Amino acid sequence: MYSENCVFCRDVIRDRKASIVYENDQVMAFMDIAPVEPGHVLVVPRDHYANIMDIDEPVYLEVHRVTRMISPAVVRAVGADAVNIGQNNGACANQRVFHYHVHIIPRFCSRELNWGRKTVEDEELEQMAVLIRNEIADRVGRIPELR
Ligand SMILES: [Zn+2]
Numbered sequence: 573m574y575s576e577n578c579v580f581c582r583d584v585i586r587d588r589k590a591s592i593v594y595e596n597d598q599v600m601a602f603m604d605i606a607p608v609e610p611g612h613v614l615v616v617p618r619d620h621y622a623n624i625m626d627i628d629e630p631v632y633l634e635v636h637r638v639t640r641m642i643s644p645a646v647v648r649a650v651g652a653d654a655v656n657i658g659q660n661n662g663a664c665a666n667q668r669v670f671h672y673h674v675h676i677i678p679r680f681c682s683r684e685l686n687w688g689r690k691t692v693e694d695e696e697l698e699q700m701a702v703l704i705r706n707e708i709a710d711r712v713g714r715i716p717e718l719r
Contacts, residue, residue: 573619580671581620591694591701593645594708598631599638603697604675606689611650611678611700615639621672623661632672639674644715645707649700652678653719681719 575581584590590602593613604612617635621627627635639657647655658675660667679685707713 573621575620575671578620578671579669580616580673584616585618591697593701593704594638594642596634596638598634601638601642601676603701605692605697607692607697608675608677608687608689609650609652609679609683610692611646611652611676611704613642613646613676613704615642615674615676617672622670623667623672624659625661627672635672635674639676642704642708643676645710645713646676646678646704647716647718648713649703649707650678652716653681654679655718 574586584602585600590600590605592600592602594601598618599615600618601613601615604614615635615638617627617631619631621631624632643655643657646652656675656677656679658677659673
Protein backbone atom coordinates (compact mmCIF):
# COMPACT_ATOMS: atom_id res chain seq x y z
CA MET A 573 0.00 0.00 0.00
CA TYR A 574 1.34 3.35 -1.11
CA SER A 575 -0.08 6.88 -0.94
CA GLU A 576 1.39 9.45 -3.35
CA ASN A 577 0.24 12.31 -1.12
CA CYS A 578 1.98 10.87 1.94
CA VAL A 579 5.37 12.37 2.77
CA PHE A 580 6.53 9.13 4.44
CA CYS A 581 5.42 6.87 1.54
CA ARG A 582 6.81 9.15 -1.14
CA ASP A 583 9.86 10.94 0.28
CA VAL A 584 11.09 8.55 2.95
CA ILE A 585 10.14 5.01 1.87
CA ARG A 586 10.19 5.40 -1.95
CA ASP A 587 12.79 8.17 -2.44
CA ARG A 588 14.81 7.50 0.75
CA LYS A 589 15.15 11.22 1.48
CA ALA A 590 15.84 10.63 5.14
CA SER A 591 18.64 9.75 7.54
CA ILE A 592 17.76 6.09 7.90
CA VAL A 593 18.93 4.28 11.03
CA TYR A 594 17.36 0.86 10.48
CA GLU A 595 15.19 -0.98 7.96
CA ASN A 596 13.83 -4.41 7.18
CA ASP A 597 11.17 -5.71 4.80
CA GLN A 598 8.30 -4.26 6.85
CA VAL A 599 9.69 -1.32 8.82
CA MET A 600 11.88 1.77 8.45
CA ALA A 601 13.37 3.92 11.22
CA PHE A 602 14.81 7.37 10.46
CA MET A 603 15.68 10.69 12.05
CA ASP A 604 12.78 13.11 12.62
CA ILE A 605 13.61 16.27 10.61
CA ALA A 606 12.17 18.45 13.40
CA PRO A 607 13.44 16.75 16.54
CA VAL A 608 12.12 17.44 20.02
CA GLU A 609 15.58 16.38 21.28
CA PRO A 610 18.74 15.25 19.45
CA GLY A 611 18.33 11.59 18.48
CA HIS A 612 14.56 11.80 17.90
CA VAL A 613 13.75 8.79 15.69
CA LEU A 614 10.54 7.77 13.89
CA VAL A 615 9.63 4.14 13.27
CA VAL A 616 7.12 3.49 10.47
CA PRO A 617 5.67 0.54 8.53
CA ARG A 618 6.70 0.47 4.84
CA ASP A 619 3.04 0.09 3.90
CA HIS A 620 0.71 3.03 4.35
CA TYR A 621 -1.64 2.85 7.33
CA ALA A 622 -3.15 6.10 8.59
CA ASN A 623 -3.27 5.26 12.28
CA ILE A 624 -3.83 2.60 14.93
CA MET A 625 -7.42 2.11 13.75
CA ASP A 626 -6.40 0.63 10.40
CA ILE A 627 -2.92 -0.84 10.89
CA ASP A 628 -2.75 -4.64 10.53
CA GLU A 629 -1.82 -6.35 13.78
CA PRO A 630 1.32 -8.19 12.53
CA VAL A 631 2.65 -4.92 11.08
CA TYR A 632 1.82 -3.08 14.31
CA LEU A 633 3.70 -5.73 16.29
CA GLU A 634 6.73 -5.50 13.99
CA VAL A 635 6.84 -1.68 14.27
CA HIS A 636 6.82 -1.96 18.04
CA ARG A 637 9.30 -4.84 18.10
CA VAL A 638 11.71 -2.65 16.16
CA THR A 639 10.95 0.32 18.44
CA ARG A 640 11.89 -1.79 21.46
CA MET A 641 14.98 -3.16 19.70
CA ILE A 642 16.45 0.20 18.70
CA SER A 643 15.47 2.30 21.75
CA PRO A 644 18.55 1.22 23.76
CA ALA A 645 20.73 2.09 20.76
CA VAL A 646 19.19 5.57 20.53
CA VAL A 647 19.68 6.14 24.27
CA ARG A 648 23.32 4.97 24.11
CA ALA A 649 24.08 7.00 20.98
CA VAL A 650 23.09 10.32 22.57
CA GLY A 651 23.86 9.50 26.21
CA ALA A 652 20.24 10.05 27.25
CA ASP A 653 18.90 9.52 30.77
CA ALA A 654 15.39 8.56 29.72
CA VAL A 655 13.19 8.07 26.68
CA ASN A 656 9.63 8.84 25.60
CA ILE A 657 7.85 6.48 23.19
CA GLY A 658 5.01 8.42 21.60
CA GLN A 659 2.28 7.68 19.11
CA ASN A 660 -0.52 10.06 17.98
CA ASN A 661 -3.73 9.07 16.18
CA GLY A 662 -5.91 11.71 14.55
CA ALA A 663 -5.48 15.44 13.99
CA CYS A 664 -6.97 16.28 17.38
CA ALA A 665 -4.35 14.03 19.01
CA ASN A 666 -1.65 16.12 17.27
CA GLN A 667 -1.02 13.63 14.47
CA ARG A 668 0.53 15.63 11.61
CA VAL A 669 1.56 12.95 9.11
CA PHE A 670 -1.22 10.46 8.52
CA HIS A 671 1.02 7.44 8.12
CA TYR A 672 1.32 5.37 11.31
CA HIS A 673 4.53 6.27 13.19
CA VAL A 674 6.12 5.85 16.58
CA HIS A 675 8.35 8.53 18.11
CA ILE A 676 11.48 7.59 20.07
CA ILE A 677 12.46 10.76 21.97
CA PRO A 678 15.61 10.64 24.12
CA ARG A 679 15.39 12.68 27.33
CA PHE A 680 17.99 14.34 29.53
CA CYS A 681 17.62 15.04 33.28
CA SER A 682 19.55 18.28 32.82
CA ARG A 683 16.92 19.72 30.46
CA GLU A 684 13.38 20.95 30.89
CA LEU A 685 10.83 18.43 29.56
CA ASN A 686 9.26 20.09 26.53
CA TRP A 687 7.65 19.08 23.25
CA GLY A 688 8.90 21.96 21.09
CA ARG A 689 10.35 21.07 17.71
CA LYS A 690 13.78 22.29 16.60
CA THR A 691 15.15 22.98 13.15
CA VAL A 692 18.42 21.19 12.43
CA GLU A 693 20.66 20.79 9.40
CA ASP A 694 20.51 17.60 7.33
CA GLU A 695 24.18 17.07 8.09
CA GLU A 696 23.49 17.02 11.83
CA LEU A 697 20.69 14.47 11.32
CA GLU A 698 23.01 12.26 9.27
CA GLN A 699 25.76 12.46 11.92
CA MET A 700 23.22 11.39 14.55
CA ALA A 701 22.00 8.57 12.30
CA VAL A 702 25.57 7.27 11.99
CA LEU A 703 25.93 7.17 15.78
CA ILE A 704 22.63 5.31 16.15
CA ARG A 705 23.42 2.88 13.29
CA ASN A 706 26.73 2.07 14.98
CA GLU A 707 24.95 1.40 18.26
CA ILE A 708 22.36 -0.82 16.55
CA ALA A 709 25.19 -2.77 14.93
CA ASP A 710 26.80 -3.22 18.35
CA ARG A 711 24.32 -5.83 19.52
CA VAL A 712 26.42 -6.83 22.53
CA GLY A 713 26.31 -3.23 23.73
CA ARG A 714 25.22 -2.61 27.31
CA ILE A 715 21.58 -1.93 28.07
CA PRO A 716 21.54 1.69 29.30
CA GLU A 717 20.21 2.41 32.76
CA LEU A 718 17.52 5.08 32.81
CA ARG A 719 17.21 7.82 35.39
ZN1 LIG B 1 2.22 6.75 3.80
